[in-house]
Amino acid sequence: MKLLRLSCAIFAMSLKADLAHRSNILFQVLLSLAAAGSSLITVQIIFSRTDHLGGWTLHEAVILFGTFTILGGILLTFVEPNVLWFHQRVIAGQLDEVLVKPAPSLFLLSLGRHAPLGLVQAVIGAVIVAWGISLSGDAFPVWRGLVWLTLLAVAAVITWVTRVLVALISLWVPGLALDVVYDGAWQFGRYPVTMYRQPARFVLTWVLPVAFITTVPARALTRGVSPQLLGASLAFGFVAIMILRLVWMSGLRRYTSATS
Amino acid sequence: MDRTIHVHHLSMTYRVPVRQEGLGAALRSLIHRSYRELAAVDAVSFDLFAGEIVGFIGPNGAGKTTTLKMLSGILHPTGGDADILGFQPWKRQPAFLRRIAIIRGSQPIGGPVELTVMDSLRLQQLIYDVDDRAFKRNLGQLNAMLDLRTLLDRQIRALSLGERMRCGLALNLIYRPEVLFLDEPTIGMDASVVETTRQFIAAYCQETAATVLLTSHYMADVERLCRRVILMDKGTVRYDGDLRTLSERLSPYKILRVSLVGAKALDLSSFGEVDEAENGTYDIRVGRRDVPSVTARLLADFPVTDLAVLEPPLDRVIDRAYRTGVA
Numbered sequence: 001m002k003l004l005r006l007s008c009a010i011f012a013m014s015l016k017a018d019l020a021h022r023s024n025i026l027f028q029v030l031l032s033l034a035a036a037g038s039s040l041i042t043v044q045i046i047f048s049r050t051d052h053l054g055g056w057t058l059h060e061a062v063i064l065f066g067t068f069t070i071l072g073g074i075l076l077t078f079v080e081p082n083v084l085w086f087h088q089r090v091i092a093g094q095l096d097e098v099l100v101k102p103a104p105s106l107f108l109l110s111l112g113r114h115a116p117l118g119l120v121q122a123v124i125g126a127v128i129v130a131w132g133i134s135l136s137g138d139a140f141p142v143w144r145g146l147v148w149l150t151l152l153a154v155a156a157v158i159t160w161v162t163r164v165l166v167a168l169i170s171l172w173v174p175g176l177a178l179d180v181v182y183d184g185a186w187q188f189g190r191y192p193v194t195m196y197r198q199p200a201r202f203v204l205t206w207v208l209p210v211a212f213i214t215t216v217p218a219r220a221l222t223r224g225v226s227p228q229l230l231g232a233s234l235a236f237g238f239v240a241i242m243i244l245r246l247v248w249m250s251g252l253r254r255y256t257s258a259t260s
Numbered sequence: 261m262d263r264t265i266h267v268h269h270l271s272m273t274y275r276v277p278v279r280q281e282g283l284g285a286a287l288r289s290l291i292h293r294s295y296r297e298l299a300a301v302d303a304v305s306f307d308l309f310a311g312e313i314v315g316f317i318g319p320n321g322a323g324k325t326t327t328l329k330m331l332s333g334i335l336h337p338t339g340g341d342a343d344i345l346g347f348q349p350w351k352r353q354p355a356f357l358r359r360i361a362i363i364r365g366s367q368p369i370g371g372p373v374e375l376t377v378m379d380s381l382r383l384q385q386l387i388y389d390v391d392d393r394a395f396k397r398n399l400g401q402l403n404a405m406l407d408l409r410t411l412l413d414r415q416i417r418a419l420s421l422g423e424r425m426r427c428g429l430a431l432n433l434i435y436r437p438e439v440l441f442l443d444e445p446t447i448g449m450d451a452s453v454v455e456t457t458r459q460f461i462a463a464y465c466q467e468t469a470a471t472v473l474l475t476s477h478y479m480a481d482v483e484r485l486c487r488r489v490i491l492m493d494k495g496t497v498r499y500d501g502d503l504r505t506l507s508e509r510l511s512p513y514k515i516l517r518v519s520l521v522g523a524k525a526l527d528l529s530s531f532g533e534v535d536e537a538e539n540g541t542y543d544i545r546v547g548r549r550d551v552p553s554v555t556a557r558l559l560a561d562f563p564v565t566d567l568a569v570l571e572p573p574l575d576r577v578i579d580r581a582y583r584t585g586v587a
């Protein structure tokens with residue numbers, strides 16, 4: 001409850017700070033539109049040569065890409081501002097400030113800063129999903145939408161966990177920044193994991209869980225999802241949080257601050 | 261009196277990787293890393309009572325900051341124990357963290373830098389569960405003492421060093437901590453800001469009866485604020501007690517300041533080492549025990565218009581002690 005209030009306050013304050021610069025907003029909108037537009041064109045090109053991509057039709061692929069874009073926006077808004085330059089903050093001893101505050105350190109550390117303009121991208125993603133739905137011409141039952149939202153929440157959690165885990169590596173290997181590697185792996189989320197062969201598919205489901213981040217939610221919206229898969233997703237999200245907590249606690253034991 | 265801080269044989273040994281010179285050694289260290297143990301704090305014990313302001317001094321690398329980090333819960337010690345307000349600091353219980361603050365001159369403000377000072381204060385209010393009435397009252401007082409009015413709507417990112425420190429103090433005191441760890445709070449400030457900061461710390465402590473452990477390399481800070489000092493060197497406590505007694509112990513001499521009739525330069529070196537001489541006023545170093553006899557001889561032999569017995573300047577005494585090692 002306290003964390004929710006804290007999050008809202010941080011978001012509102014950061015938004016106020018962002019809105020102070022109108023050019024930032026314009027720039028962010030243009031950037032997000034350009035990125036989404038070029039990717040959609042790629043999808044169109046692919047489907048001009050085939051009508052199936054790993055068993056996904058055009059409108060399904062569009063919905064998948066929309067979901068991917070939404071999660072990218074969430075990542076940009078709530079997670080990236082915290083993990084950016086994380087390895088340097090470790091070296092500079094800047095985790096100290098988080099440790100002396102009477103709120104969960106993992107929360108302050110990984111969700112304590114927001115960049116609200118990133119939500120522009122999430123909104124664009126939602127528009128793309130809506131467009132994909134209209135392309136299909138089908139009627140989508142409400143419950144599917146609800147399941148999709150639930151799975152989207154799980155996907156957001158997994159995104160947060162994996163991104164923070166990658167940042168925490170620098171507690172063991174100071175100076176190692178795998179941000180670029182994460183960005184690279186993240187891009188796999190654009191396309192359905194069914195497109196890949198084994199063992200790549202296995203890796204993308206269980207090791208780099210991009211399947212849970214985009215494929216599963218999008219599939220739930222387009223074709224529905226079995227209760228088992230829904231359950232597995234929820235369990236996966238829960239386990240992910242537990243793993244992150246464990247890693248953070250043991251990483252903290254290695255943290256010796258800096259000299260000044 | 262209540263014992264607020266109890267520190268018992270507290271130790272911190274850092275494991276620092278040893279880097280050899282040369283590429284070959286660097287490659288070898290990839291496979292087999294060798295470490296050196298560095299005892300930054302070695303079995304340190306002391307107590308602080310409620311409302312005390314104690315100076316925590318010592319040369320660079322003595323282990324002061326490391327001790328403060330352990331006492332504020334940032335570091336887990338490798339040995340010993342501490343009890344502050346009934347808590348073990350490194351368990352970092354919220355009930356403990358709400359009642360203490362560590363303020364460092366080297367990084368006075370943490371947290372998001374794009375927020376305004378007022379927003380950061382509001383965030384502190386939420387994190388520390390300060391109710392609205394207390395928040396208003398505390399902010400009013402801090403405002404009066406630190407003159408924050410013009411700073412509240414500025415972004416933290418855009419503050420100067422001195423402004424940053426003022427805001428850092430406000431952010432950390434808005435929740436009225438009972439125990440303060442101040443690590444070089446006046447570092448890098450201009451003379452007038454240093455003075456206001458000292459005044460502010462004194463006023464805050466008087467107002468709230470906070471218990472304070474204050475590190476500084478400026479002896480003026482310590483003289484102004486602390487009666488008691490704890491002196492550390494190489495990880496151990498070398499002195500714990502009255503500041504005056506320390507300076508007496510460290511400097512076996514006093515300064516006799518005599519003014520003589522006429523501006524003619526005189527040779528007074530037979531009485532003791534002459535530190536400074538101008539316009540007929542001389543500062544003579546005299547052993548503590550010899551002060552009465554030297555004074556008598558001076559008065560008998562010279563036309564003295566004024567005479568004072570002074571303690572040697574503290575920073576010089578401390579400086580000498582740091583350099584020659586503290587007995």
Ligand SMILES: Nc1ncnc2c1ncn2[C@@H]1O[C@H](COP(=O)(O)OP(=O)(O)OP(=O)(O)O)[C@@H](O)[C@H]1O
Nearest residue numbers: 256257258259274300319320321322323324325326
């Ligand atoms: N995070 C760290 N890792 C390794 N060694 C450290 C670390 N922090 C401090 N040290 C070492 O421990 C010793 C004590 O450092 P500390 O910062 O506590 O000294 P200090 O008394 O605060 O000195 P100063 O007056 O220069 O601030 C020094 O030799 C320092 O190099």
Ligand SMILES: [Mg+2]
Nearest residue numbers: 260324325326
């Ligand atoms: Mg220090």
